[in-house]
Amino acid sequence: MKKDIAPYTALFPHPAVLVSCGSLESPNIITIAWASTACLDPPMVSIAVTPTRYSYNLIMETKDFVVNLPRASDVRKVDLCGSVSGKDVDKFKECSFTPEASTKVSAPRIKECPVNIECYLDKTVHLGSHDLFIGQVASVAIDEEVLMHARPDTDKLNPIIYAQGVYYTFGDIIGTHGFSMGEADSE
């Protein structure tokens, strides 16, 4: 039996990523779970940000941002960057993160994050409590420690999953894209 629940944001899981913005001299970090890929070609990502957030205006000013993929071992810092405001706290300092110059955009990358996705702000979609920033990927930097065949190795990166207020690691592999077509006899 199903029960009808009042409309709410029932979709999960989400990635837990760190978005860096501002300048190398005056950088900030905001933790975002409502982040996704939006388009393959050109490559684009979306992040949902509340207009009252300190990072919102920083992104609007430079018209760019960096999506940094953190490691599971950084989950406390990820949580902290989602719990305090850059108005009050220097989050780079608080987290012992190092802002490093990006290749293409003016917003700095987080040096300690093994994957940095530099984005130009392409569109701002006004929705309500949140606006959707759609960024076109300008450059991707990957730490050689996690690099395999020009892509990050998921195991080595060990990224963070966010679902209903809880942070998780990845569990078991249960399939690969297209496996239902090639292994039709195995089930």
Added chain:
Amino acid sequence: MKKDIAPYTALFPHPAVLVSCGSLESPNIITIAWASTACLDPPMVSIAVTPTRYSYNLIMETKDFVVNLPRASDVRKVDLCGSVSGKDVDKFKECSFTPEASTKVSAPRIKECPVNIECYLDKTVHLGSHDLFIGQVASVAIDEEVLMHARPDTDKLNPIIYAQGVYYTFGDIIGTHGFSMGEADSE
């Protein structure tokens, strides 16, 4: 040392969800990984869909769709619904899924999925290879089997994570939202 990689859609993980569309009489399913929450109030979700996909026009016609959260045990069906076209295959039949009438929208829900998020199409954002459909949540149905405190229990639901072509289950809990603030002395 970091290596610069040509721009691509480097963000992950994503949820693997089943989006149902069309009508109760002529329904279709499309697997979407590029799905996310877009706004808290009003509650909105986004899904990225290629305009050449069969489901694209179905959604444009009815101006609504349902995001269904599948169980890990349905991963083969999830993969199948992302590998074949509704032009050629009746995916409900092929997957032994049952289309059931939604509460608010004309697109049917998938009965076997324990969470159904009914959405009215609010905005279509043209990006390139993909358009972003932004849907306002009209109603949420949750199976009582997975329901706990008016929300789905993540363990009981056992949803699917998608990352770089691989399907995963959830792993270990490594924190809860706000834990970095309350347990400052424990690390």
